[in-house]
Amino acid sequence: MKKHFKCRSLTSVLLTILLLATLIVPMTLPVNAARKRFITELRVEAGLDAVATLEGDGWSVMLVGLNVTPDPASQVYLAFKQDTGAPITNVMASPDVGDTLTDSKGIVYTCVSHVDLDEGIDGTAGCLYATTDERAGAPLVGLDVIRGDSENGDVLYPITNDGAEVVRTPSGAPADLENTENTGVVYLAQIRDGIVRPYISEIGVVTDTDKWNAVYTACERGFNYYVEGDIDNSTDTYTIIAYDRTANPEDALTSVTAVSEATIRQLEEEQIIDSSTESGKHYTAAAITISGASYIRVSGQPVSAETPFYLYMTKDRSAGNPVSMIYAETPEQTQNFMFGMWANSYFFSPGKTTAYMYCMNEDLYMTLWEDQTVCTKVPVPYLDGFTRPIAIETSEENAADPETVSETAEESSGQPSDSGKETTDPAKPEADGKSDHVKYINLTMLTPRNGLPASAGRITGMQDPDNIAFVERTQRSDRVNKFQASVFSGNLGIALIAGGVVIAGAAVFVIIRKRSGKKVPAATGKTKK
């Protein structure tokens, strides 16, 4: 007996040692690097057998055609391969059919395949070109075909506000892949690695005849996001705020402000610095300083309003924390509405990119709503006067602010930077009782006080795209739900209550029966009589 136990104890001890040894050995081994799935090859094919041929050759085919046509023979398909070489960093479409093209930055693009994007429908979209040059941007992890037909009442904007970037032509205009006389519009959106960019890096003001044209122009100017809503009071024009995003808080805006045209004029009239530039010029201050923070002008022309105004932005940290969102709202709209609209529109996807799901936005919305400390609602100060004389900024001071200020100002406004002006203490217009301006604009910034909440990473509905190919998700969205596997309801709740009552009733019944000691026929095969 004793021997038996000794033997067994020894066995168990040996087994334990073995188990521990197997634990330690793998721990000492190196760790594999995380995988990434970038798009490395693209190909365009047209015709009836295109999908079968491409799939046969090992390509993943996007099952949404690049032409809006019922004729399958005229259908053009885009296919891709992943992780087969250097990742593609940008795609362009050009009517010039050649082997390569070079953009304004000197980046060389190679023709994907010499198949016309308007194959069979007599268009002028041309061919797709791709580059692997790192200067063109972060590697592509996803593609999305966005199609619309104005005959069906579709209004397709080239900017989707979902983080995807539309493929452009060499001139910077969004490339309509169905560039024909037909009513169809097809845009190709590219999704870059590191799509979670929580901060706003640049803003611009774009005015055009209507919303579509304004958004189109914003896209042409290189912006990928725009703020919903017309911020001018003119019925003939539509003015939007367009912007771009960054993941780097250091590169983010910290404040945006509106300054009335009259104030600027007053500023310029009183503080003309250089008489040589006076004659025949439309004076607008391209850079001003408010409370020590340098602001640069983003609107070339004043925005039409009862009191026309200019928008200024700053990246100076003394002006506040990095801005995550800008939203134009009327004074009647509540903060709740703003949150809701942000949740809805920020990553609203009219295309097929299910990667950005509305529900995820709702999740962020809840986070922001519950944790009020992370957001600050700051009405943009609307400067319509200065209480103190404005000090003239010296040339040294102007130079102290980096060149980027004037450069960006030029880019944004399209006008040369005139000079820097400094105001030591800007007036607070709301306090002055001049409230008529609020009829026209009440810009609101969402500024996280302590950085974005942890859930911010989920705002696009995706994690860091280490192992995820968004294109797969894109294809999944095409599935019809007739094979949906479960039933979902959730409005009445009657069944929920009834079911709960039935279950509780049955449980109580069983307990009472047990307590009363009633015997239930057991294992006899006979049922209760």
Place this chain on the structure above:
Amino acid sequence: MDNLTYIAFIALTVSLALMLPLMEKKTRRVMIFMIVGIFACLFISEINGILLKTFNKNIYYVTTTITPVTEEIIKMLPILYCAIVITDDRRTLMANSFAVGVGFALLENVVILTQNVESVTIFWALVRGFGSGLVHGICTVMVGLGVSYVKKRRKLFYCGTFALLSVAIIYHATYNLLVQSKFQYVGILLPILTYIPLLFLTVFKKSKTSKTEKQ
């Protein structure tokens, strides 16, 4: 159309319930369990609705990971009640379990049919009819098998039922996964391939038992 599930539930159960007084005792019990299955589907649709919201409206994830778990648990409850209160005879429990499963599938199919009435085809009917009907039936029978030990062997009941529940959940999730993928054909074959051997086994055993009884 919000209360479509309720409309389908009333339309189905009322007509089935009206038939109950005319039926024989054994078949009546099966029919009652079928109605219970239909109600279980209605009940779970509400829970599924809440879960769908909780999991960010990701239908694909919810149907392949969450709903198989909840549905199998809810379908188990009437069988457990039957085993404790009415009878724990295995054969009766199996029949009742299958009835609960089929009833569940019935309402599910009707609701999904009405939601997609423009896009459904004969193939869809085959997938839903053979696939969903059998999957729910087989899964509930599996759980019923474990539940039948509720009074005979408690130790086996607790662990065995949970183990069988796990199998039923995996089986159900596998079907849901396949049927929503491009391998729908495999999805339809899975329950059929499981059902046929089970059917043979049951019929074979039945005839063997009756032969032995006769002797």
Place this chain on the structure above:
Amino acid sequence: MHMYLSLAMTISAGIGFGYGLYRFFRDESALYVRMIIFSVGCAMFGRLFETLQYLVNGELGNGFHVGMLGIIGSFLFLFSANFGQMDSVVDDGSPVFRKTRLISLAAPLVIIAIWCLIAFTKGLNKTTIPLGIETLFIAQASYFHLKHLIIKDVEYGLIKAIRNYNLFALIYALLCMLEMLVESFNLPVFCIVIVYVLQCIVLILFVPVLERGVKKWTT
């Protein structure tokens, strides 16, 4: 690669399950044996789900997935067979076996220690918590396997006959934990392959080893 490994496991468990059905379900056989065969079947279903998940979605995803229930169910069947059927035969609860009971705790402790290692390194999150639940089921089954491996046989060689099977079951439990470990720490491919291959071998041999032992009951 993971898809093929899962497929190999599905096939291996399928072979084991099929063999068990063929050998033991033709005639009346002990419920204990049937439950062990069900355990292999459950593992097969779990792996099948994982394979299909890889095939359809290309990934298993983080956190809980239904395939985990395959492992949980499998070990529950093993636990149920030992706890519900065999343990009351081999251990009458007398103080004689107290030492055996205590020593047997080594197996669940080691298994829980493996999970603790993962949890301490990775933290408690949506991946490690489901693994922890899985670990609990593996641990409770492993207790009885070690106990039945070392316990003194007093019932006419009943437990002695299936000692090899219990050893196999214990190795299977360990391999499942090692699988968790290699997946969690993203270890080199050959480690993953070794663990999977060993699991495949165990799953195939599970039922034949049990059969060898069970045969001794009747001879």
